[in-house]
Amino acid sequence: MRRRVGNGVQQIMADGVSLQDVVKSFSDMTGIPKLNLDVKEREIAVLAGTSGCGKSTTLRVIAGVEKVSGSSIFIAGRDVTWERPEQRGIAMAFHSCAHCPHENVGENVSFALRPAWVSKEEVAERVRRAAEMLELTPYLDWKPKDLSGGRRHRVAMGRESVRDAYCFLFDEPLSNFDARLRASKGTELSLLHKKPVVQ
Numbered sequence: 001m002r003r004r005v006g007n008g009v010q011q012i013m014a015d016g017v018s019l020q021d022v023v024k025s026f027s028d029m030t031g032i033p034k035l036n037l038d039v040k041e042r043e044i045a046v047l048a049g050t051s052g053c054g055k056s057t058t059l060r061v062i063a064g065v066e067k068v069s070g071s072s073i074f075i076a077g078r079d080v081t082w083e084r085p086e087q088r089g090i091a092m093a094f095h096s097c098a099h100c101p102h103e104n105v106g107e108n109v110s111f112a113l114r115p116a117w118v119s120k121e122e123v124a125e126r127v128r129r130a131a132e133m134l135e136l137t138p139y140l141d142w143k144p145k146d147l148s149g150g151r152r153h154r155v156a157m158g159r160e161s162v163r164d165a166y167c168f169l170f171d172e173p174l175s176n177f178d179a180r181l182r183a184s185k186g187t188e189l190s191l192l193h194k195k196p197v198v199q
């Protein structure tokens with residue numbers, strides 16, 4: 001991939017996710033002051049910082065649910081700055097994620113696979129693996145409204161994990177695990193990367 005730098009010089013870039021001079025302003029607030037970030041393919045990046053420094057906004061910009069101007073965003077070697085979220089090949093689980101209230105946890109987790117060409121057996125297997133990793137197996141038949149907030153958030157993560165995406169974005173993925181699970185799940189999330197639900 002090539003990108004323009006400074007005075008028009010072209011620089012070769014590897015695949016992955018790359019943000020170039022990303023600035024995001026809201027009417028009277030700065031969401032992201034200025035950010036250059038290169039995450040190589042198959043790398044895990046963790047954004048850490050004080051509350052309000054722009055972590056969630058950065059994920060939303062990569063996902064395309066927030067637009068940026070005067071900036072460039074590359075995913076898998078493609079300039080996606082003006083692409084819609086569904087064109088970008090990413091999966092994202094945010095803090096406040098809507099669920100289908102009339103469907104159970106298993107159906108919610110498989111939601112994103114409906115338009116895709118995936119056999120019933122493969123859907124069932126991906127849901128099984130995601131539920132196991134997120135400790136949702138006992139709740140597959142439950143309705144989201146009957147779950148705790150933390151488990152509901154994990155349903156949203158499960159729904160994204162089963163997708164065949166180039167890049168997975170998780171906003172505060174460990175915040176809804178209790179202290180006991182937090183350490184082990186941090187390790188398992190990195191395993192999700194090495195050994196994805198979609199194989």
Ligand SMILES: Nc1ncnc2c1ncn2[C@@H]1O[C@H](COP(=O)(O)OP(=O)(O)OP(=O)(O)O)[C@@H](O)[C@H]1O
Nearest residue numbers: 026027029030031050051052053054055056057058
């Ligand atoms: N839709 C919006 N309208 C106006 N300001 C916004 C909007 N979204 C975010 N901001 C502002 O942008 C800044 C960055 O917010 P963001 O949610 O990205 O922070 P964060 O690093 O994720 O914080 P936290 O750790 O508390 O989740 C904050 O000052 C926030 O108030």
Ligand SMILES: [Mg+2]
Nearest residue numbers: 055056057171
């Ligand atoms: Mg945030």
